[in-house]
Amino acid sequence: MKRLIIGIGGMTNGGKSTLSRSLQGIVPNSCILSQDSFFKDDSVVPVDSHGFKQYDTLDALHMDRMMSEVRSWVQDPQRFMLSHGLSVQDSSVFALIVEGFLIFNYGPLNELFDKRYFLQIPYETCKLRRGSRVYMPPDPMGYFDGHVWPMYLKNRKEMENMVQDLVFLDGTQKREDLLAAVYKDIQQMFTAV
Ligand SMILES: Nc1ncnc2c1ncn2[C@@H]1O[C@H](COP(=O)(O)OP(=O)(O)OP(=O)(O)O)[C@@H](O)[C@H]1O
Numbered sequence: 001m002k003r004l005i006i007g008i009g010g011m012t013n014g015g016k017s018t019l020s021r022s023l024q025g026i027v028p029n030s031c032i033l034s035q036d037s038f039f040k041d042d043s044v045v046p047v048d049s050h051g052f053k054q055y056d057t058l059d060a061l062h063m064d065r066m067m068s069e070v071r072s073w074v075q076d077p078q079r080f081m082l083s084h085g086l087s088v089q090d091s092s093v094f095a096l097i098v099e100g101f102l103i104f105n106y107g108p109l110n111e112l113f114d115k116r117y118f119l120q121i122p123y124e125t126c127k128l129r130r131g132s133r134v135y136m137p138p139d140p141m142g143y144f145d146g147h148v149w150p151m152y153l154k155n156r157k158e159m160e161n162m163v164q165d166l167v168f169l170d171g172t173q174k175r176e177d178l179l180a181a182v183y184k185d186i187q188q189m190f191t192a193v
């Protein structure tokens, strides 16, 4: 049995969840693991000198728990899918789509990817899209420029020092064009097995 682990990383609001969900819809025996499901409880996330909660860092995430889930999939993809309520088709290839804003910054996870995509969008687009979303807890006033964007720049620099083979995607492209490009790429990996 062949197992493929696809990383859909990228900036906040780059379109990771959207692309991952579309991919899962057309890639047989695939399932999604979202880094956002592993945020620590608000009560343990520290605050900086401006009063901003430090969410945009690996320290705010239960990466140990996320790794356990990945390992559980690697051990038995079929059992993993069935236990998550997903149906399994007759195929020798299984795919895990891991999506999140800091998936390539965490070494033990980064080393497991067969393919790494990074969705990027300009500052203005990012700020606009983020402003139309409601997080839990909601972003306080000034959070984007005071925490989210500076942390993105820091995390990105760190990622680029660690990871070489990223495929950058323009997150302002049409959803269907992004899906088609990634699907084509992935299909080649499936047929190469
Ligand atoms: N290709 C696209 N073109 C225009 N808008 C898009 C595109 N993809 C996603 N969006 C929109 O951008 C917003 C963010 O998308 P999505 O939730 O997929 O991003 P994300 O990277 O998972 O965000 P985050 O992880 O920060 O929550 C949503 O409102 C979504 O509808």
Ligand SMILES: NC(=O)c1ccc[n+]([C@@H]2O[C@H](CO)[C@@H](O)[C@H]2O)c1
Pocket: 012, 036, 037, 039, 055, 056, 101, 135, 136, 137, 148
């Ligand atoms: N999901 C959460 O618990 C949560 C809480 C507060 C902020 N966020 C934001 O999610 C983004 C990553 O998708 C980061 O930019 C966080 O600020 C998430």
